[in-house]
Amino acid sequence: MPGSAQVSGGGANSLNIPADVTLLGKNDPYNRKATAVVNGQVITGTDVEQRVALLVAASEGEIPAEEMERLRMQVLRNLIDETLQIQEAKAQEIVISQAEIDQSYQRVAVQNFGQNAGQMDTYLAQIGSSPASLKRQIEGELAWQNLLGSTISPFINVSLDEVTELLERLEASRGTEEYRLGEIYLSATTETRPAVMENARRIIDQLREGGSFVAYARQFSEASTAAVGGDLGWLRLPQLPAELGVVAREMQPGQLVGPIDIPGGMSILYMIDKRQVLMSDPRDALLSLKQISIQIDPTQGETAAQQRVAEFTQAVNAIPGCGAAETAAAAMGADIVTNDQVQVRALPDALQSAMLQLQLGQVTPPFGSIEDGIRVLMLCGRDDPKAATGPSFDQLKNQLEEDRINKRATRYLRDLRNDALIRYN
Structure with a gap:
């Protein structure tokens, strides 16, 4: 019947699309102005350019012109999602106050830039x-977090049994490795997977640069x-989707891997750190050092x-x-500086390995350069970290809840996109 709707659960083939498609109009998405109207709310070109500027500054490198066009289109999609999230929160009578926004802005300024809000204003304009x-x-x-907190969480x-079982498995895995991972998750359907894959690869290229x-x-x-x-926090491999666990097992701190196909999309993984389950990490030791x-x-x-x-x-x-360090340094014409609160993990990787092998009174191999000077570190004291106790019952419970919230949130946003009225200019 003309005008009737049909529902299909299949992919592109279920739509009876011929293999030799001929487009009846021009389709050049990069000639389109990067603006949109989302359920009546306008996203301007200025909105896009200012958000792109944040990413360009974070990249700390030159982005090719073609890549900039793709970046603008991705940012526009992000702004559309952001607009949908704020609109849905307001529809559920969740309003984020200006005071909350300003407080978070100040916190971002201090944590990410070491600046106050006024200095941050100047930097962003620059x-x-x-x-x-x-x-x-x-x-x-904030709107999305509060919305999830009221409608999903x-x-x-x-259950008590689920957490207890996880605690028992955790104790049984004492001494095995756990990982602190960062993830960029991109949702994809069968039809959108090639485009999402290409976008993920571009993100990886920018990160590696x-x-x-x-x-x-x-x-x-x-x-x-x-x-x-x-940041996913500390995880053991069984807590990750199988596809991510296989990859994470082989990763080293500082390594970036992806895109990795997982159900519902793909992920980019970054290994922040790793350690042994329920074991203290020697890199958490506090050192007393003399630098000569x-x-x-x-x-x-x-x-x-x-x-x-x-x-x-x-x-x-x-x-x-x-x-005897001060007297010896004076005799050889060297400078000496003492610091009693240096964590091993705060040192460069090469020095961490050397420092963990030292006994009191011993020095590292010399390092530096002729231009900047040659130096050694002498170990004068070490406060070893306390034995790790592992996550508490409540921490594990929260972790399981967060994982389930994330899955529901992904479906929620997908539904908002499907129901939205979006007009591109």
């Missing part, structure tokens, strides 16, 4: 963005963890410089202990 753009993003995140149930994972996760990830920069350093005159030539380094190395290795 990079071509604006405080209003970032505050709009904050409003969207109350109906998520995790120096882009901020936290910034890209906040902007692109469709999981609720986008609000915290994609010398300056080398580069005009003396390479041979003389190497001789000076060799003499310095021999001299510091001969120091009988921390009590």
Whole structure:
């Protein structure tokens, strides 16, 4: 019957689309102005450009013109989702106050930039963005969190038996590895998967060129963890989808992998750190250190410089202990600085490995350069970390609840997109 609706659960083939499609009009999406009207609310080109500026600044590198066009279209899609989330929150009578937004804005300024709100305003204007753009993003995140908290979270149930079983499995896995991962999740259907895959690869390219994972996760990830920069917290492999667990097992801290196909979409994973379950991490030890350093005159030539380094190395290795360090440093014309609160993990990776092998009074191999000076670190004390107790019952319960909320949230946003009236200009 003309005008009747038909429902199909299949993919593109169920729509009877011929293989040799001929388009009857011009289709050049990159000539379209990046603006839209979402259920009557306008997203302007300025909105898009100011949000793009945030990502460009986070990338810390030049983005090709073609990539910039794709980035604008992705940002527009993000702004549409953000608008839908704010609209739905208001429809459910959830209103985010200006005071809440300003408080979060101040917190972002301090945590991410080490600045106050006024300095942040100036910085955003300098990079071509604006405080209003970032505050709009904050409003969207708060609105979505509050919406999920009122419409989904109350109906998520995790039983006592489930948590108890997880605790028992955790204790049984003592000494095995657990991982702190960042994730950028992109939803995809059978039809959209190729386009989403291409977009994921472009994001990975930008991240490998120096882009901020936290910034890209906040902007692109469709999981609720986008609000915290994609940080999944500490997880064991059985807690991850099987596809992600296989990949995470082989990853090292600082490594980026993806896109990884998972049910409902794909993920980009970043290994923030890893440790052993219910075991203390030696990198959490607090050290008392003395840094001994010398300056080398580069005009003396390479041979003389190497001789000076060799003499310095021999001299510091001969120091009988921390009590003699100041006297020995003065005798060799070196500077010495003491710091009693240095965490091992705060040191560069190469120094972490060396430091964990030292006994009290010993020094690291020399490091530095002729231009910046040569130095060693002497270990004068170590406060080892307390034995790890692992997550509590409540922490595990919250983790299970969060996972279920994320899955419901993904479906919720998909439904909002399907019901939206969107007009592109």
